[in-house]
Amino acid sequence: MxxxxxxxxxxxxxxxxxxxxxxxxxxxxxxxxxxxxxxxxxxxxxxxxxxxxxxxxxxxxxxxxxxxxxxxxxxxxxxxxxxxxxxxxxxxxxxxxxxxxxxxxxxxxxxxxxxxxxxxxxxxxxxxxxxxxxxxxxxxxxxxxxxxxxxxxxxxxxxxxxxxxxxxxxxxxxxxxxxxxxxxxxxxxxxxxxxxxxxxxxxxxxxENVRVVKGMRNQVNRLVNCETANLSKTVEAACRQVENIRFLVQRVGLENLPERLREVARLRLEYPEATLRELGTQLRPPLGKSGVNHRLRRLEEMAADLRRTSGSGEKSGAYTG
Ligand SMILES: [Zn+2]
Missing domain, CATH: 3.10.28.10 (Homing endonucleases)
Incomplete structure (x- = not known):
């Protein structure tokens, strides 16, 4: 049926x-x-x-x-x-x-x-x-x-x-x-x-509605997993990246991230389990492992900066990266 x-x-x-x-x-x-x-x-x-x-x-x-x-x-x-x-x-x-x-x-x-x-x-x-x-x-x-x-x-x-x-x-x-x-x-x-x-x-x-709701639910599940599971170093790093990117998305918006970081951020959210190499092949043009790693680190630094400077919760302007 x-x-x-x-x-x-x-x-x-x-x-x-x-x-x-x-x-x-x-x-x-x-x-x-x-x-x-x-x-x-x-x-x-x-x-x-x-x-x-x-x-x-x-x-x-x-x-x-x-x-x-x-x-x-x-x-x-x-x-x-x-x-x-x-x-x-x-x-x-x-x-x-x-x-x-x-x-x-x-x-x-x-x-x-x-x-x-x-x-x-x-x-x-x-x-x-x-x-x-x-x-x-x-x-x-x-x-x-x-x-x-x-x-x-x-x-x-x-x-x-x-x-x-x-x-x-x-x-x-x-x-x-x-x-x-x-x-x-x-x-x-x-x-x-x-x-x-x-x-x-x-x-x-x-x-589309189902996709959005599902995506949010998955993120919540992942977050719970990040906090509770006994994780390997790579999974732990990916979890941390996802949390930081989500924080950036909420505070400044994906569209306000520098262009070369935006796509990496989007891909990491979409494929939290992917390796750096896999993420790199999805980029246009493709990027090697160390290049992806560099951009993810940059995103994490931005999140850290933002946490330090705006503890009050106001929304920051665009980054220049
Ligand atoms: Zn026709």
């Missing part, structure tokens, strides 16, 4: 309108590519798509009607399977259905999973990914984990999804699971960026 945050994201996305007609087609193709099943009967092909989200079913139904002009049905009564409700949208066998699906690009899966016209335009890339996410994507509750995934049965298609995401500046990874190809994002920043790109602004804010 799909998690509630995932369903909320889909509800928000399903309510947001595509900007242009080209995008409506791309979104519809994504939706059908994600969950469309073709059944061959005596009268011809039938297309059926099932979803747990009533909002997605409605969106799919409206797009199908609008773009194809053909007959479509939305299941009036939800079916109860394994304690959750499934909605189905069906295009019964009828003249013109096969031609419509072919024009849309649905029937050319292995040869061309994503038509060139969709892959060429930024707006359509986003719309296609939105449709595909609505049909075959999910996102974990951020309280539990940062994870967004798209599932496809085709290896070629998985590769195309990764390329579409890369074209939008996102680095997705892939893994095989039970014969399916899973394309996923694990970094909270990237997941947040994708939600914005797809148009789920409200959900993005919700994610």
């Amino acid at each position: 799909e998690e509630t945050f995932s369903l909320r994201v889909k509800e928000e996305l399903a309510r947001s309108e595509a900007a242009r007609p080209c995008c409506e087609r791309a979104e519809l193709l994504g939706l059908i590519r994600a969950g469309g099943v073709l059944e061959a009967g005596q009268k011809g092909l039938t297309l059926r798509i099932t979803t747990e989200s009533p909002a997605v079913a409605r969106r799919l139904f409206l797009l199908l009607k609008k773009i194809s002009g053909l007959k479509a049905e939305i299941a009036g009564r939800p079916r109860r399977i394994h304690h959750h409700t499934l909605y189905s949208v069906t295009m019964p066998a009828q003249p013109g259905l096969k031609e419509f699906l072919s024009r849309l690009g649905f029937l050319q899966l292995e040869r061309r999973p994503v038509p060139a016209v969709v892959a060429a335009e930024d707006c359509c890339r986003r719309a296609y990914l939105k449709g595909f996410f609505l049909g075959a994507g999910s996102i974990s509750n951020p309280e539990r984990a940062y994870h967004l995934e798209l599932v496809t049965g085709s290896r070629v298609h998985a590769g195309r999804l990764i390329r579409l995401l890369r074209a939008l500046g996102l680095k997705a990874r892939r893994v095989e699971r039970k014969g399916y190809h899973v394309v996923y994002l694990k970094e909270s920043e990237e997941i947040a960026a994708l939600l914005t790109l797809l148009g789920a602004v409200q959900s993005r804010l919700e994610l």
Whole structure:
């Protein structure tokens, strides 16, 4: 059963309108590519798509009607399977259905999973990914984990999804699971960026809130650990650095730190367990171990100075470093 945050994201996305007609087609193709099943009967092909989200079913139904002009049905009564409700949208066998699906690009899966016209335009890339996410994507509750995934049965298609995401500046990874190809994002920043790109602004804010609260909670936990645990010298140093940087952030603000110290400070807060060398490789340009050490020491000196000179708690001005 799909998690509630995932369903909320889909509800928000399903309510947001595509900007242009080209995008409506791309979104519809994504939706059908994600969950469309073709059944061959005596009268011809039938297309059926099932979803747990009533909002997605409605969106799919409206797009199908609008773009194809053909007959479509939305299941009036939800079916109860394994304690959750499934909605189905069906295009019964009828003249013109096969031609419509072919024009849309649905029937050319292995040869061309994503038509060139969709892959060429930024707006359509986003719309296609939105449709595909609505049909075959999910996102974990951020309280539990940062994870967004798209599932496809085709290896070629998985590769195309990764390329579409890369074209939008996102680095997705892939893994095989039970014969399916899973394309996923694990970094909270990237997941947040994708939600914005797809148009789920409200959900993005919700994610950001969880991130902030989680970050604060982790810092508190770390602080407790710093005070109570029997620590090695390196961990003790990292703990001390984090405490000092937090003090500086509270008193002068990260943005008022000298530029060359700001990034080191941010990285140390984000990766309290990282070694100096690891922190250095994350800097642009990269910095060696002793360079990182020097900057962290400078931050600690600043914190010490500040503690000495402003015991009263007033907020100091910017540092010149
Ligand atoms: Zn478009």
